[in-house]
Amino acid sequence: MITYSFLQHYWWFLIALLGGLLSFLLFVQGGQSMIFSLSKTEDEKRLLVNVLGRKWEYTFTTLVTFGGAIFASFPLLYSTSFGGAYWVWMIILFCFTLQAVSYEFQTKAGNLLGKNTYRFFLFLNGLLGTFLLGVVIATFFTGSDFVVDKANISNPLSPIISRWQHPWHGLEALLNLRNVCLGLAVFFLSRTLAALYFINRVDHEMLEKRSRKYLWYNAIPFVVFFLAFVIWTFLSDGFAVHPVSGEVYLSPHQYFLNLVEMPAVMTTFLLGIVGVLYGIIRTLFSENYRKGIWFAGAGTVLAVLGLLLLVGFNNTALYPSATHVQSSLTLSNASSSEFTLKVMSIVSLIIPFVVIYIFYAWRALEKKRTNVEEINEDPHAY
Amino acid sequence: MELLLDASLVNWSRAQFAMTAMYHWLFVPLTLGLGMIMSIMETLYVKTGKEEWKKAAKFWMTIFGINFAIGVATGIILEFEFGTNWSNYSWFVGDIFGAPLAIEGILAFFLEATFISIMFFGWKKVGKNFHLASTWLTTLGATISALWILVANAWMQYPTGMTFNPDTVRNEMIDFWSILFSPVAINKFFHTVISGWVLGALFVVGISCWFLLNKREKDFALRSIRVSALFGLISSLLLLYTGDGSAYNVAQRQPVKLAAMEGLYEGKNGAGLIAIGILNPEKKSYNDTLAPYLFKVEIPKLLSFLGYRDANAFVPGLKDIIEGGYQTASGETLSFEEKRERGKQAIQALADYQQASQKKDTVAAKMYKDRLMKNYAYFGYGYLDHPQQLIPNLSLVFYPFHIMVILGIYFIVLFAGVLILSYRKKLEHLSWLQWICLLTIPLGYVAGEAGWMVAEIGRQPWAIQDILPVQVAVSSISAESVRLTFFLFLILFTSLLVAEIGIMVKQIKKGPEAEKIEE
Ligand code: HEM
Numbered sequence: 043m044i045t046y047s048f049l050q051h052y053w054w055f056l057i058a059l060l061g062g063l064l065s066f067l068l069f070v071q072g073g074q075s076m077i078f079s080l081s082k083t084e085d086e087k088r089l090l091v092n093v094l095g096r097k098w099e100y101t102f103t104t105l106v107t108f109g110g111a112i113f114a115s116f117p118l119l120y121s122t123s124f125g126g127a128y129w130v131w132m133i134i135l136f137c138f139t140l141q142a143v144s145y146e147f148q149t150k151a152g153n154l155l156g157k158n159t160y161r162f163f164l165f166l167n168g169l170l171g172t173f174l175l176g177v178v179i180a181t182f183f184t185g186s187d188f189v190v191d192k193a194n195i196s197n198p199l200s201p202i203i204s205r206w207q208h209p210w211h212g213l214e215a216l217l218n219l220r221n222v223c224l225g226l227a228v229f230f231l232s233r234t235l236a237a238l239y240f241i242n243r244v245d246h247e248m249l250e251k252r253s254r255k256y257l258w259y260n261a262i263p264f265v266v267f268f269l270a271f272v273i274w275t276f277l278s279d280g281f282a283v284h285p286v287s288g289e290v291y292l293s294p295h296q297y298f299l300n301l302v303e304m305p306a307v308m309t310t311f312l313l314g315i316v317g318v319l320y321g322i323i324r325t326l327f328s329e330n331y332r333k334g335i336w337f338a339g340a341g342t343v344l345a346v347l348g349l350l351l352l353v354g355f356n357n358t359a360l361y362p363s364a365t366h367v368q369s370s371l372t373l374s375n376a377s378s379s380e381f382t383l384k385v386m387s388i389v390s391l392i393i394p395f396v397v398i399y400i401f402y403a404w405r406a407l408e409k410k411r412t413n414v415e416e417i418n419e420d421p422h423a424y
Numbered sequence: 425m426e427l428l429l430d431a432s433l434v435n436w437s438r439a440q441f442a443m444t445a446m447y448h449w450l451f452v453p454l455t456l457g458l459g460m461i462m463s464i465m466e467t468l469y470v471k472t473g474k475e476e477w478k479k480a481a482k483f484w485m486t487i488f489g490i491n492f493a494i495g496v497a498t499g500i501i502l503e504f505e506f507g508t509n510w511s512n513y514s515w516f517v518g519d520i521f522g523a524p525l526a527i528e529g530i531l532a533f534f535l536e537a538t539f540i541s542i543m544f545f546g547w548k549k550v551g552k553n554f555h556l557a558s559t560w561l562t563t564l565g566a567t568i569s570a571l572w573i574l575v576a577n578a579w580m581q582y583p584t585g586m587t588f589n590p591d592t593v594r595n596e597m598i599d600f601w602s603i604l605f606s607p608v609a610i611n612k613f614f615h616t617v618i619s620g621w622v623l624g625a626l627f628v629v630g631i632s633c634w635f636l637l638n639k640r641e642k643d644f645a646l647r648s649i650r651v652s653a654l655f656g657l658i659s660s661l662l663l664l665y666t667g668d669g670s671a672y673n674v675a676q677r678q679p680v681k682l683a684a685m686e687g688l689y690e691g692k693n694g695a696g697l698i699a700i701g702i703l704n705p706e707k708k709s710y711n712d713t714l715a716p717y718l719f720k721v722e723i724p725k726l727l728s729f730l731g732y733r734d735a736n737a738f739v740p741g742l743k744d745i746i747e748g749g750y751q752t753a754s755g756e757t758l759s760f761e762e763k764r765e766r767g768k769q770a771i772q773a774l775a776d777y778q779q780a781s782q783k784k785d786t787v788a789a790k791m792y793k794d795r796l797m798k799n800y801a802y803f804g805y806g807y808l809d810h811p812q813q814l815i816p817n818l819s820l821v822f823y824p825f826h827i828m829v830i831l832g833i834y835f836i837v838l839f840a841g842v843l844i845l846s847y848r849k850k851l852e853h854l855s856w857l858q859w860i861c862l863l864t865i866p867l868g869y870v871a872g873e874a875g876w877m878v879a880e881i882g883r884q885p886w887a888i889q890d891i892l893p894v895q896v897a898v899s900s901i902s903a904e905s906v907r908l909t910f911f912l913f914l915i916l917f918t919s920l921l922v923a924e925i926g927i928m929v930k931q932i933k934k935g936p937e938a939e940k941i942e943e
Contacts, residue, residue, distance in 0.1 A: 096545060099537035102496065106503050107529030113507065114526035117518020117594075124504055125511025125899035132909050135504055136916070142497035143920055146490060152926035154919065192593040195516070195896070196775035198807045202512050202900040203593070211901060378519045379589070379596040389527050396534050403538045403558075406550050422486070422544045 049383035050373040051355065053115035056390060058350035060108045061179070062343035065228065067101035068172050069239050069339070070094050072232030072260075074141070075168030077161055080240070080252055085414045087161070088149075088424070092417045093243045094236075095145040095424045096407065100400070102142060114386055118190070118376035119361050122204040126188050127178065127212025134174050141167040145424045169229070176228030178212075180221035182353045183275050183297065185364025187214065190371070207365060220278075223271040230264035231318075235342065238325060238335035245413035254325070261322045272349075276301075281362035283372045290359050290370045300356045307355065311348025317341020434895045436906040437509045442880070443910065444501050446873055447917045451495035453872050456570065456617055457624015458488045459563030461652050463556075468651070470556050480648055481559075483936035484628065487928060489544060494924050498917060509906065513887050513897035520586050520597045521576050528572035536565030570620075571613050578609035580888050581879070582677045588800050590777050590793055595891070608673050612879075615666035618659050619875060622835055623868040625656025629842060630865040631932055633858035642852065644936050649846050657839035664832055668730060674882075675731030675739070678889060680814060681882035683742045684821040686727060689716050691741040691750065697726035700826060703819055710742045710815060746811045758802075760811040767806025770799035804891045813893075816884040824874035824881075831871040838864060 073094045081087040113120040124131050140163035147153045148160035187208040195201050208214045215221045237257040241250055280296020283289070293299075301308045321338030324331050354360035359370035377383065417423045462484040469477035503525065506514050514521075542550060542558040550558070579585075585602035586595045597603065629652050632645035675682045682688075687703050688695065689710060701720030725735040732739070740757075744750050748759030758766070777792035808814065842861060845851040851858070883889060887897035 096541055099496075099540065102500070103529065103533040103537045106500055106533060107526070109504055109507075110522065110526040110529040112522075113514065113518055114522030117515050117522055120507045120518060120522070121511035121514035121899075124507025125509070125514070125901070128508055128899070128901050128905060131504065131508055132912075135501055135508075136912065138500055139497045139916065142500065143493045143923070146493035147923055147927060150490070150927045150931065152923075152928075152930035154923035154926050193775065193778050195512075195593055196771045196778070198771065198896075201807070201896045202898070203515050204511055205900040211905065378522065379592070382519045382523055382597045385597065385600045386523055386526060389530060392530060396530060400534065400538050403542055406554070407541060407545055409549070420545070422489070 044384075046380040046383070047374070049380060049387060050377045052387060053111075053377065053383055054354040054360065054373055055347075055351065056393075057108070057111055057115065058347045058354075059343070060104060060111055061350050062346035064101070064104045064108055064175075065231070065346045066235065066339045066342040067097070067104050068175070068228065068232040069235035069335075070098050070101045071141075071168040071172045072229075072234070073168070073236035073239065074164040075172070075229075075233060076236060076256065078165060080256060081249065085418075086246065086249055088417055089244055089246055089249065089412065089414055090240065091145065091148070091161070091164070092424050093240070093412050098141065098145060102138065105138065115378055115383060116360070116371070116376045117378060118204070119371050122188055122190060122371060122376075123178075123186075123361060126204060126206030127181075127186065127215070128206070129210065130174055130178055130212035130215065134171060134178075137163075137167040137170045140164075141171070149424055168232070172229045172232045173225040176225035177215050177221045179228070179350075180218075180224035180271065181215050182350070182361055183278075183280070184215075184218055184220050185281065185362040185370075186212075187365045188363050188369060189366045190363070190369040220271060220274050223267050223274065227264055227267035227271055230260045230267060231342065233260040234264050234322060235335065235338055238321060238338050241325060242332045242335045243408070243411055245411035257322065257326060261326070265319075281359035281367065281370050283357045283359055283370075285357050288372065288374065290362070290367050290372070292367070296358060297352045300352045300358060304351070304356055307348050307351045310344050310351070314341045314343070314345025314348055318345060430903050431895075433901070433903040433906060434898055436903050436910055437898050438894060440509060440906055440910045440913065441502075441505055443914060443917070444498060444505060445876065445880075447921070448495065448498040448502055449872060449876055450869060450921065451491050451498065452566075452570070453620035453623040453868075454491050454627060455488065455495050455566050456563075456620030457622065457627065458484055458491070459566055459624070460621055461624050461628055461648075461655060462488060463560050463563045464651060464655065465648075466556050466559050470552055476643060476647060479936050480644055483644070484648075485543065485559075486931055489540075490924060490927050490931065492540070494920055497920065501913065507899075509899050509901075510887070510897050511899035513892065516594050516892055516897070517580075517888060519594055520579060520603065523597065523600075524572040524576040524579075524603075528569050532565050532569035532572065534565075536562055536569065539565065567617055570617050574613045574616055575604055575606075575609045577879075578606055578612045579603055580886075581612075581883055582606060582608040582673070583888055583891060588797070588803075590774055590796055591781070593774070608677065611666055611669040611673055615663065615670050616875075618663045618666060619872050621659040622656055622663055623872060625652040625659060625839065626835065626861075626868040627865055628652035629656065629839075630862045633861040634932070635935070636852055637855060637858045637862070641935055641937070646846060646852065649842065649851065653839050653843040653846060657836070657843055660832065660835045660839055664836065667829070667832060671730050672733070678883060679740050679745055680742065680816070681821070681878075682731060683740065683745065684816050684818050684882050685825040685878060687716050687818055687822045688727075688739065688741040689743050691739055691744040693728070693738045694725045694736045695727040695731075695739040696722035696724045697730065698826070699723055700830075701822075703822055705819075709812060710746055742815055746814060760805070760814060763802045763805040764808060766799040766802040767804060767808075769806075770796050770803045771806040773799065800891075802890060804886060804888070804893050804896075807893050807896050808885065813885055816881050821878055821882045824877040828871050828874040828878065831867055831874075835864075835868075835871075 073090060077087055077090050081090050144160040144163045148157050188204060188206045190204050192203055194203050234257060237253045237260060240253040244250060276295060276298035279292040279294050281290055282293035282296050318338045318341035321334035321341060325334035354373055359372050361371040363369040462481050465477050465481035469481060539558040539561040543562050546555055546558060584606050585597060585599035587598050589596045628648050632648040635641045635645040686698055699721045702718040704715055704718050707714040707716055728737040728739055729735045738750060740750055746760045748757045748762060750757055773792045773796035777789055777796060780788040780792055842851060885893045887894045
């Protein structure tokens, strides 16, 4: 039976999946954060910029779709988070805007700011975009500081439904060490994935060698920060929802219990972690192995999917308010109407086709690895 | 935490949205228009096998790429600004408004993002037909994304296919098709997209004339002109036709906007259309005795005919709409005061309903709900205090409307002339006409921005027509924060625009020879 509750779960699943895909595609940002360190010569820099530049639109589009899907399926989450945590989101958006023009503009004559400025924009986007997205996602577990009262709308003097309480409007999330841990984990993960991507894509001995070295430098901090976040979260209280009354309360080890009580989610999560580690470790220890990105990429999608299902599912709040616990957003109080979710679910059946043509197009362009000569010959190269 | 609503917050939020949207609209129409033209040229290449077409298509593609990136950059801000700056709105209508946005992402953006990379990087990697398909799919993706966002915009101008749910306090979708196929949405889609085609055609004709003026690339320039002048002529005729549809829709559904477009205070039967006119800047109130115009040239009865398809139909002016009491197809209209009264009742009934439901008093709850639903059509009026609030800034609607229409007619004449002269092989000798074409490019932008001003300023004070005024739609943040982001974005967008223009000028000067013809 397709019930309202099923649709809400289905849509949270899709959001979590998009979150997973986005985390994987953040390898573009991770790579951007390394253009000044990984490459030494101009040719090397151009090569890196160009192999990343053919993928940036996917990351960007996934981010936009992630936002659009939240708007459509959980509008209260969209309005509360974006309208409340104003400054974090604005910074994230700002640096993605910088990125969007930086590939196309950097080597073109007449670009006003010069090549290095645009590369610096890419670097900034790689640094802040990944870290802050991680911090924001962590607040889904640690909670934020907002009040929601739907009765406000009938007060013409003060009609706004969601109000953020903290004057920093989202930046206060940085004061919480657990949020920072996930931010750093996402940052290092994106760089780890980028190193794997370069190993797979670039036909350049020096760069490949350096990428393998960088894999060490980034994979280790990634694992450390990721484990710190996960263990800390499993040991902490979570925001549980009473299935009948809808009341929200703090419950010890909620996220760990969710993992245990939902074997499918646990399998997804663990498979994901195994995939990521396999991709990394095999690349580290075998000189000629270049397919690590596929394992680590798929693993990232699964692990993040599993992680995001730990909030929302199993009677857990998906966007908790730590200061006004009853204001926390849940699958049922934040979602769209049943009708809208149904319409959107029909539309979502198109997604597999989208994935197929993306895969097909990707293959068509990338039959062999990219080298410096190819870039230098291509009049459309960045 | 900002409790009480602050007028400057609303103004800064509007300013920020308007600025982002207007910057975005500097880039999108060129994407839509150049997309069509380069796709047509590549089709000619594949059909005829002539390398010249390929060279032309590739040149315009390069320009397309420069322009596309910055359109994307401004677009992402818009997508999220509904949440960051209009959070109350986002909850109130997210059920309906979010769906088109999400569909846009799934259907359109991925199409664009995927095939644009084949279009740019695939010349040697995929076959001719596959490449051609990719070019068309890129253009199609851009066009479909315009469809969905315009459906969303049309819904705000003419809410349909929904019902208000007092339990969740928001509007919920009940009929997807009536939202998608609302006459306002369909017309808006065509008028807006076709305006992009016209702009693209003006751009290609104008730049090609620059090559002619400089005695360079004659074959390429004339080739480009022939295709785009024909395309531009057809598009600008369609634009006139759909513009007429827009005006008709406005007359039916947003009478205040229509009155503002024409500066009409006193309604009349057989109202004329102002061809050109100057508003009286002294006139401050809808019911003072000052004359509305300093000067006007009027075409008799045309407004009645265009708005109601009847030369003698009554067109209400601002004063009539505020005072009510005239007849329409759906009966006698209410005055502003009456609507406001009913709006207040609706808002009060909602509050009472919420309290009654909390106390589980189902009888009272039902009564309040009935009262709410009976008055819901006027919900938004309950937040207004004064009839003057109902009137948008007239000069920001009246002048843009007339500028758009006059330019629309001028473009038709221009395209027709250029087309005829280029087929008679005279254009290449007429440098004054080449200059005119070059200098007309900015006017295409002016017309499009003017159109948006009409559509968006004309509907003030409404975020959603009659249901939600802008001051109830904002987020709870400080006006200072929004002012700060406003200036950050202003600086960012302006520098990117300057950079874009710089790059385009250089790229154009390089000319199509820079596109090496690779076999
Ligand atoms: C030829 C005569 C034209 C007429 C009668 C006309 C009519 C209109 C009307 C009534 C609106 C407001 C629609 C609304 O508020 O829902 C509008 C909007 C608009 N117009 Fe025009 N227009 C004309 C020409 C043009 C031209 C030449 C351009 C640009 C090249 C243009 C671009 C736009 C745009 C971008 C909008 C805003 C989007 C929309 O609401 O459709 N129009 N037009």
